[in-house]
Amino acid sequence: MNTVTALLLSIFIAILMVENYGYGYWMISRPVVGGAIVGLLMGDITTGLIVGGSVELMYMGILPIGGSVPPNAQIAGMLSTVFAITNGGNPEIGIALALPIGMLAQILIMLAWNINIFLMHVADKHLQKGEIRKVELIHLSGLITFFMVFFIPTFLAINFGSDYVNQVVSSMPTVLVDGLKVASGILPAVGMAMLLKMMNFRKYWSFFLIGFVFSVYLKLNVLAVSLIGVGIIAAVFALRGDSKKAEADDFDDFGDEEEDAEDLAGKIGGILTKKELVKTYIRSFFSMTSINYERYTSLGFCYAMIPALKKLYPNREDLHEALLRHNEFFNCHPYTGNAILGVSLALEEQKAMGKPITAEAISSAKAALMGPLSGIGDSIFKATFMTIFAAIGAGMALEGNILGPVVFLVPNVALNVLSRWYFIKYGHKLGTSLVSKMKSSDILEKFVEGATIVGMMVVGAMIVSFVKINIAYVWKFGGKEIVVQDLINAIIPSLLPILVVLGFYNILKKNKKGMYICVLASFILGILGKAVGMF
Numbered sequence: 001m002n003t004v005t006a007l008l009l010s011i012f013i014a015i016l017m018v019e020n021y022g023y024g025y026w027m028i029s030r031p032v033v034g035g036a037i038v039g040l041l042m043g044d045i046t047t048g049l050i051v052g053g054s055v056e057l058m059y060m061g062i063l064p065i066g067g068s069v070p071p072n073a074q075i076a077g078m079l080s081t082v083f084a085i086t087n088g089g090n091p092e093i094g095i096a097l098a099l100p101i102g103m104l105a106q107i108l109i110m111l112a113w114n115i116n117i118f119l120m121h122v123a124d125k126h127l128q129k130g131e132i133r134k135v136e137l138i139h140l141s142g143l144i145t146f147f148m149v150f151f152i153p154t155f156l157a158i159n160f161g162s163d164y165v166n167q168v169v170s171s172m173p174t175v176l177v178d179g180l181k182v183a184s185g186i187l188p189a190v191g192m193a194m195l196l197k198m199m200n201f202r203k204y205w206s207f208f209l210i211g212f213v214f215s216v217y218l219k220l221n222v223l224a225v226s227l228i229g230v231g232i233i234a235a236v237f238a239l240r241g242d243s244k245k246a247e248a249d250d251f252d253d254f255g256d257e258e259e260d261a262e263d264l265a266g267k268i269g270g271i272l273t274k275k276e277l278v279k280t281y282i283r284s285f286f287s288m289t290s291i292n293y294e295r296y297t298s299l300g301f302c303y304a305m306i307p308a309l310k311k312l313y314p315n316r317e318d319l320h321e322a323l324l325r326h327n328e329f330f331n332c333h334p335y336t337g338n339a340i341l342g343v344s345l346a347l348e349e350q351k352a353m354g355k356p357i358t359a360e361a362i363s364s365a366k367a368a369l370m371g372p373l374s375g376i377g378d379s380i381f382k383a384t385f386m387t388i389f390a391a392i393g394a395g396m397a398l399e400g401n402i403l404g405p406v407v408f409l410v411p412n413v414a415l416n417v418l419s420r421w422y423f424i425k426y427g428h429k430l431g432t433s434l435v436s437k438m439k440s441s442d443i444l445e446k447f448v449e450g451a452t453i454v455g456m457m458v459v460g461a462m463i464v465s466f467v468k469i470n471i472a473y474v475w476k477f478g479g480k481e482i483v484v485q486d487l488i489n490a491i492i493p494s495l496l497p498i499l500v501v502l503g504f505y506n507i508l509k510k511n512k513k514g515m516y517i518c519v520l521a522s523f524i525l526g527i528l529g530k531a532v533g534m535f
Contacts, residue, residue: 001086001158001159003159006155006158006159007155007159009038009041009042009082009158010151010154010155010158010159011151012041013038013075013078013079013150013151013154014147014148014150014151014154015147016028016029016034016037016074016078017029017074017075017078017146017150017154018143018146018147018150020074021112021142021288021289021291022142022143022146022147022286022288022289023143023286023289024285024286024416025285025288025334026412026416027386027408027409027412027413028409029075029077029078030056030073030074030077030390030408031051031052031053031054031055031056031059031073031076031077031078031080032052032053032056032390032393032394032397032404032405032408033052033405033408033409034052034074034077034078034081035049035051035052035053035055035056035077035078035080035081035397036048036052036397036402036404036405037078037405038052038078038081038082038085039051039052039081039085042081042082042085043085045402046089046400047081047084047085047089047090047091047094048081049397049398049401049402049405050397050398050400051077051080051081051084051091051094051095052077052081052394052397052405053394053395053396053397053398053404054095054098054184054187054188054394054398055077055080055094055095056390056393056394056397056408057187057188057191057192057390057391057394057462057466058095058098058099058187058190058191059071059073059076059077059098059191060188060194060195060391060394071099071102071103071105071106072102072105072106072108072109073102074105075101075102075105075108075150075154076097076098076099076101076105077098079097079101079154079157080094080095080097080098080101081094082094082158083097083161091184092177092180092181092184093180095180095184095187096180096183096184096523099519101157104153105150108149108153109149111149112142112145112146113291113292113293114292114293115149116142116145116290116291116292117293117294119138119141119142119145119290119292120290120294120295120298122138123135123138123139123290123299123327124327126138127302127320127323127327130316130319130320132306132310132323135299135302135303135323136303136306138290138299139286139290139299139300139302140286140289140303141290142289142290142291143289145290146289175527175530175531176527178530179523179527179528179530179531180526180527182469182525182526182527182529182530182535183522183523183525183526183527184526185467185469185526186467186468186469186500186522186525186526187519188462188466188467189463189467189497189501189504189518189522190515190518190522192459192466192467192501192504193501193502193504193505193507193508193518194508194515195455195459196208196456196459196501196505197505197508197509199384199452199455199456199459200452201456201505204452204453204456205456207229207232207453207456207457207460208456208457208459208460209460210457210460211225211229211456211457211458211459211460211461212460212461212463212464212494212498213460214228214457214460215460215461215463215464216493216494217493220461221395221461221465222391222392222395222458222461222462222465223392223395225457225458225460225461226388226391226392226454226457226461228457229453229454229457229458230450230454232457233449233450233453233454237450270349270353271311271312271349271352271353272311272312272345272428276307276308276311276345277308277424277425277428279307279308280304280305280307280341280345280424281338281420281421281424283303283306283307284304284334284337284338284341284420284424285420286300286303286304287300287301287303287304287334287337288334289303295327295328295329296329296330296331297330297331297337298326298327298328298329298330299327300330301326301327301330301337301340301341302323302326302327305322305323305326305341305344305345305348306323308345308348309322309323309326309348312348312349312351312352318352322348325359325362325363326344328363328366330366330370331370331374332369332370332373332374332377333373333376333377333378333382334377334420335381335415335416335419335423336373336374336376336377336381336419336423337373337377337423338419338420338421338423338427339369339373339423339424339426339427340366340370340373341423341424341427342423342424342425342426342427342428342429343365343366343369343427343428343430344362344365344427345424345427345428346428346429346430346431347361347362347365347431348362349428380451381415384451384452384455385411385412385415385451386412387455387458388451388454388455388458389407389408389411389412390408391458391459391462392404392407392408392458393405393406393407393408393409394408394466395462395465395466398465398466463494463498463501464493464497467494467497467498467500467501468497469496469497469500469535470485470496471484471485471488471496471535472484472533472534472535473485473533473534504518504521507521
């Protein structure tokens with residue numbers, strides 16, 4: 001690959017990567033999508049689909065929750081695709097490099113978070129002087145930070161690393177290359193085990209087993225099993241006898257709250273209009289642009305609030321005080337965090353209209369809402385919603401189906417766009433009663449339970465489709481050959497894959513470094529197993 005091509009490809013990959021923190025969290029850099037895009041650009045979309053789908057499954061349960069920075073799936077998927085294609089369309093090589101690349105990206109992201117601490121303090125100085133435009137520009141300069149920390153190492157890796165990887169691969173012994181192929185079939189078990197850990201396997205194991213049985217004996221694919229899961233959820237709620245009434249009551253309650261809020265706004269004469277809400281909504285897509293280890297997304301929250309606060313507080317001193325209190329520590333899921341934006345807008349609006357709302361009350365409300373809304377966002381949107389569509393999309397991608405990335409991307413983009421808006425809208429209308437309303441209603445509880453059931457069934461089906469472990473031993477007795485794998489299949493098909501997943505699940509539960517242990521075990525098992533003729 002020549003230098004110009006490497007430069008252009010690195011710029012494109014870095015721009016894609018920045019979306020993860022910088023501009024909207026659109027999921028276009030996830031392996032199942034990013035791998036396909038890189039493959040399309042490099043003229044080998046099939047390899048891009050296979051590598052992207054494989055890395056997506058491998059990293060499926062490795063999620064940045066609560067401000068953590070785990071090995072990065074996004075850049076692992078795209079760079080692994082580059083190396084796979086430059087090595088003659090060899091997916092196994094790219095997949096084998098996915099973990100070390102992801103761990104390198106983890107370090108790079110931590111570097112960006114630390115650089116942003118400096119930017120945040122520069123913004124603080126300008127905020128003290130009331131230089132709002134400079135504060136906005138400094139926040140947005142986080143885009144440059146993330147771009148540079150991804151672009152430079154990506155360019156170096158592609159420009160100089162591709163030839164080096166080619167040389168290493170060509171000098172590798174056959175048994176090692178074949179062992180990596182076996183390991184690539186075992187690695188998806190790590191992501192599935194992590195999902196089991198996150199989705200309360202102890203309680204919902206029966207649905208996991210149902211999904212496995214449907215797939216292994218009835219030969220149903222992941223999409224079919226997920227649809228059956230939806231049917232089971234509907235049946236379970238219907239049999240409980242209160243589904244319809246609860247749902248009606250819930251929506252009636254929300255409607256009543258909305259009408260009450262609108263009546264109140266009409267009587268008081270609210271200051272904020274839909275125009276300010278829309279501006280806040282658009283800016284919320286940049287809420288993590290300057291994320292850092294000191295105050296996380298405080299500056300992003302302040303940035304989103306600026307248009308509304310300008311209208312609420314024409315007085316310079318009042319505006320300055322409002323901006324300062326919204327530049328405090330803030331950490332919440334980017335979707336549900338918009339509900340706190342909405343609540344904060346409602347409280348600031350009341351304060352601006354002379355109501356007895358103190359600055360301390362506004363800060364306390366934000367702090368109180370962060371915890372529960374973070375939990376809702378991480379458990380529902382990250383751990384459940386995204387992974388269900390990732391499983392379906394990755395499965396299709398592994399079969400070379402170009403619709404795989406689309407199946408993953410469309411619902412996640414729709415969720416991003418719609419949830420951000422409605423959380424701001426209802427946060428503003430319902431104020432601090434939003435979260436208590438969500439908790440008192442059983443809509444969320446039902447959604448989480450239903451999504452977990454579908455998720456468990458999908459993981460059970462995924463084991464059959466994606467974890468590949470086949471014993472190569474053939475025994476001879478009395479002139480007859482006995483194929484060991486056929487014996488195992490006669491007992492329970494895909495027995496070894498499900499045992500490996502459950503084994504990894506136990507390791508993850510008992511060891512803080514379980515993810516690394518499981519990945520290392522996958523490589524050791526694949527390479528040594530191939531060396532001794534087991535696989």
